[in-house]
Amino acid sequence: MQSFLNVMRKNKWLLAMAAPGALFLLIYAYTPMLGLVIAFKRYRFDEGIFGSKWVGFQNFEFLFATRDAWRITLNTLYLNALFIVIGTVSSLIVALLLNEVRKKGLLKFYQSALFFPYFLSWVIVGYFTFALLNYDSGMINKLLESFGFSKIQWYAKPNYWPFILIIVYVWKNIGYFSVIYLASMMGIGHEYYEAAKIDGANKWQQITKITIPLLTPVITIMTLLQIGRIFYADFGLFYHVPQNTGMLYETTDVIDTYVFRSLRMLGDVGMASAAGFYQAVVGLVLVLLSNWIVRRINPDNALF
Template sequence: MRTERNRVKLNRRWKKTSIMTFVIPGALWFLMFSYIPMFGVLMAFKNYRYRPGKGFVYSLLTSSNAGLANFRFLFRSPDILNIIRNTFLYNVVFIVLGATLPVCLAIMLTRLYSRILAKTAQTVMFLPHFLSWTVVSYFLFAFLSTDKGLINRIITQNGGEPVLWYQREIFWPFILVLVHTWKIVGYQTVIYLAAIHGIDASLYESARVDGATPFKQTMYITVPLLKPVVGMLLLLNTAHILNSDFGLFYQVTRNSGQILSVTQTLDVYVYKALTESAIYGYSTAVGFFQNIFGCLFLVIANGIIKKISPESALF
């Protein structure tokens, strides 16, 4: 009896050891590239000066304290409220579209009877994800260029006046949302497609036997079972609500100074400040500010989702 118990304990211990063996590489990766670099947040509170031959850590520790001076740089800007507003509102729109449009596209793709057509549409939507923002900016410029752009050529050939796209800020909120959605919607659709294919096919078969239409199958089977995936991606995106895609807002807009009131975000603002002053504590302070508020929004969003759909909450 005692021998049998010992054997069971050894088996359990061996299983735990095996699992831990697989966990260790991932834990080491997070330790090296996620937790140890957090030490660099000290730069936000330092007047960092690199000392040749001494290395980063020595230079950071021996630099003079700056207190909250690096944060004052951010909040003393006369445009800071407009910059934060741009960053926040664009991300809200991106999050809402990212939680609705890819889901609809994924459901429609699964309802296509032709597998060849479905695979072709999926590939066409997914390809823009692999393009850099620099390439996308040139594509867009080919359409919006004042003198040689395709759209202005069509307008002038029909007797109209060319539109100064890169000087008119009214167009850019719509252009940026359209370009961002075009680039990322295919990737997100693939995620939801994988989740839909993971749903037990017997549920749909039972629904068809009971006379459920394709629409009812979608509303009462697909959508409810997609809630955990949608909630997870929603929370992960909410954590970056004060971060922005630098390539989208800097490259695609071609850094036009005449449309900055609707295109400048925190990341673009910090980049311009760094190119002018090269004070690295500024960028660290802004990154720290973005992460703190991102964490706060994540906790709030998780609390809201937990009340609506507890199984979709992150924690």
């Protein structure tokens, strides 16, 4: 006990600096976890959280007993996996290209231009997409007509939408992730590249033998963090960009949008809470499993 008090006294200023962040996590991350009990109750507003009837796993059964359960689950996993792979590769390519820009003013301009879409809300991005894909006056259909092709009813063709969602996701997020990788590249010592040049290595060999291997820990951490949220679809992307069009549910409907519509129409808070609980548990399991695999391959690249 005395040693603990000594440590606290010795690090009192560091603890004081960490206190606001710890308090924020306690209030907004850990305290709401008490509400997970709603997932196991038939929640009624007049009875409150703890006064509502306990129903066990009934909410989970309701969530996955529908015919749409497999579709929304597969859509969530499939599209998020594509986002992780394509987003990581494209962000690395952009970061590598930015790393070759030597003029600081030009580099800042490129970074700002790429980062700007990240600050746009999905509502605005949804309207941008609609302006491009609208059947009557959309820019894409106008271009198709000018080249002699027939117009496409984009909002009635679900098979196009996985590609559209990937393009929109990459366009909006590529600046954010590329800046992270670029910052890591700037931390690589120039002596590695100078030694490689002396040995006759070309630019491609420098990238594959120096840059990518030294970025592997950062890439691994970013990938593991994204895997942890692979069951959490970006609600704004899947709801606002397809404009919540029923004809596109086959390829755009995910767990989050399905639960939102169910909650809005049925008002079943217990089922919505069960979906969130399910997503969190599966995300935790996937992070632990992925981290275990990485640790087996290379312990230095593991998240923990």
